[in-house]
Amino acid sequence: MKKILILSTALTGLAFSAAAQELTVMSWGGAYGEAQTEAHVKPWSAASGFPAKMTDSDNPATPIKAMVEAGNVTIDVASIEYADAIRLCDEGMLEPIDIAALPAGADGTPAADDFLPGAVTECAVSTDIWSNVYAYDTTKFTGEVPTTAADFFDLEKFPGKRGLKKGAKAVLELALMADGVPAAEVYDVLSTPEGVDRAFAKLDTIKADVVWWEAGSQAPQLLADGEVVMTTAYNGRIFNAAIAENKPFQIVWDGQIYENEMYAIPKGAPNKGKALEFIAYATSTEGLRAQATYISYGPARKSALKEELLYKDGKTVMAPHLPTAPENMTNALETSAEFWVDRNEELNERFNAWLAQ
C-alpha cells in the first residue's frame, strides 16, 4: 500500500522537485507568519545566501504526516504546536534535533541551560511562548470591566456575545478556571469524567451566546466587527490589532493558557542540513529577540529577556505584553502536551457532540 502511495504521488512530486534548492518554512500566516518571515526567513536567507521562502497553513502540523507517508516532503521547517511536536516526533515524522547543535546564549550560557524548561524537545525547538487569552472591546463596557476568567462566563455582569475557539483545547481549561479550579489542578480535574462534565456544564451557561472561530485571525476580526464583545484569542493577534491597528482592545491575562511554539524538521526534508542551520539561527538569542519585536510572543531563552525589548515601532516596550511577564503570570496555566496528546481525540469528539446538540 505504501508503494502505491509513493507511486501515486510521484507524479505530483515531479512538479515540485525542481524547486528543491530553496528552504521552505511553513507557518500559520497572518501577523504571526509575517513576524517569522521578517525576523527569521529573510535575514537568514540574506546571511547564508541560500534562498528561503515562507508558506502558510491553517495548521502546519497537518500536512506533515501526509507528506512523510507519501515520501514527498516539500517543506523543510514547520512551525507547530507543542503537543503536535511531541506526537509527530513519537510517530517518527520529524528529524531529531540535538540540543548541542544549537548556539549558546548571547551571554555565553550553553543552549541546554539557556532555554526555559521544556523549550527544546527531542525533535523541536521553541520559537516563542504564546498564549490563549481573552480580550474585550473597551468601548462596549462603561464602568466595570472584566478582569477575571470567571467574568468571561458572567453574562449578567457583562452582557453580549462571546467569541470562543472551536475546539476542546484551551477552551475546557478556561471553563474550569472560570469555575474556580486553581491552575495547578486543572489537568487533574480534567482527567476525571466528572471534571469533563463540569467543564461542559460551565460552557453550557454561555453556549447560546457564543460565536465560534477557527483561524487565529478571525478572533480580532469578530471583535472589530462588533460581532462579539469579548473573545478568546492568541495574545499576539490582539496585540497586533491594538498596537499596530489602534483598536480599542484590552487583554485579560487572568486564566491565560500558554505554551511553546516549536520549529521542527519533517523527516526527509529536502534541505535537512540547511533547515538545521535555519533553526539554529532563528532560535539563537538574537533570532528570538528579533521575532519578539514583531509580535508579542515571549522568547524561550533566558538570555533573550535580559535586555529590554522594543516593538518594531521603536517605542512600545514589549515586556508587559508578553505571556511570560510576571504580572501576567499570576493565574496562568501551561498547556499539558502530554494530556492533549492522549485526550485530543476523545475530548474533541465529545466537544463536537456537545456543539451539535
Added chain:
Amino acid sequence: MADVTAAPLTTADGRPLKAALAEAQSRARRRAFLLVAPLLAFVVLTFIIPIGQMLDRSFHHDGFSANAPATLEWFDANPAGTAPDEAAFAALAADMKAMKENKTAGEAGTRVNYTLPETRSLITKTARNADDLAPPFKEAFLAIDDRWDDAAVWQAMRSSASAYTADFYLSALDMERAEDGSIRRVEENGRIYIYLFVKTFVVSAVITVTCLLLAFPVAHLLATLPMAKANLLMILVLLPFWTSLLVRTTSWIVLLQGEGVINEFLVALGVISADGRLKMIYNQTGTIIVMTHVLLPFMILPLYSVMRVIPPSYARAARSLGATSWTTFRRIYLPQTLPGIGAGSLLVFILAVGYFITPALVGGADGQLISNLIDFHMKNSNWSMAAALSAMLLAGVLVLYWLYDRLIGIDNLKLG
C-alpha cells in the same frame, strides 16, 4: 446433407475471412484502447487508487500489529481474558525496545489509543524508557507506570492486535466495544455521527428543494426570452458561478452578520429593534442560505438546457384543447422538464452532501455537517476515522443514486 460442405470464405490472399476479420477488429480495439489509455491511467491513478486506499484505511490500521510481533504471539497463544504473565511482559519488553529503536511507539500507541484513551502516552512513555526494562519484567513495567496492571489496557492491546478492524465503523455509528468485547452504544453525550449523517441529508434535501424552487422560474425565463436578453441574464447567473467560492461566502458574511448590511438596513427602517437583530449567520440558517446561493447555478443550468428545447407547440395545443394554464403546466410542461429537474437535483444534492468549506465558515455551532467532522479527523491525523466516515457518506450517496435510477431512471438524466 453431409456431403454439402461449403468452402470456407477466404480473403484475396487466401486467409480465412473469419480470422482476418477478427484480427482487424482486435487491431481496431487495441487502437481504441490506446486512445483512451491516458484517460484510463489518469482515472486509475487519481481516482480509483485513492478511493481504494481510503476504503482500505477505514478498516486497516497496522500501527500496533506491525510493531509488536512478540506481544501478538503471546495473544495468539493465550485466549482472551488471560491475565498477563511474566512471558507476556517479556514479549512486550522486547517489542518496546524495538519500538524505541525504530521510533514506532507513537504509531503503535495511536492505534491502541483509538480503542482506549490515554494508552498512547503510556506506550510512548514506556518505549522511551525501554532501556530500564529488565527481568523481572512485570515489576520493571509497573515501575514505569502502574497502569500496566490494568486488564483494560491489555484488552485494548488485544483488540488492536489485528490489522483489520471494524472499530472505526463502530465509532462512526456511535458505538463502542465494552471491556468484555461486546458492542454497545456510546454514552448519550458522545453520540454525534448518526445525528450528523441524518442532519447532513436533511439539510442537503432542504437546499436542493430551495434551489429547485428558485431556479425553476429563472430557468424558464431564460429559456423563453429572446436570445439577446437571455444571454444578458445568463451572464448574471454565470458571474457568481465564476467568482471564487471564498469571496462569495465572505460577502454573505458581510451581508448577514449581526452588524451586517441587512440587519443595519432593517434597524434603520425600524422593522426590528437594535436588540432584536436577526440571527442569520453562524447557524444552520446561514449554512442553508449561503449554500443555496453557491449551488444555484448547478440547478439553473441543467434546467435551462432542458427547457430551451421543449417545443412551445405542446403547451399551445393543450391550451387550445381547453386545458387551464395550471393543468397545462402540470400535465404538459412539468413532465417534459423532469430530466432537468432530476439532473439538477442530483447534482445539487450530491455536492451539498459533501460540502465543507461553507458550513465551516458560516455554520457556527449547529450548521456543521458530516464533512466538517471528516475534515476534523483529517486534521487530527485520525485518517482511519475520516476514511470510515467518508466510506459511509459514499455508501449513502450510492444508495440515493440507485434509488434515483429505480424511480426516475438514470437514462433520463440530462446535464446539458
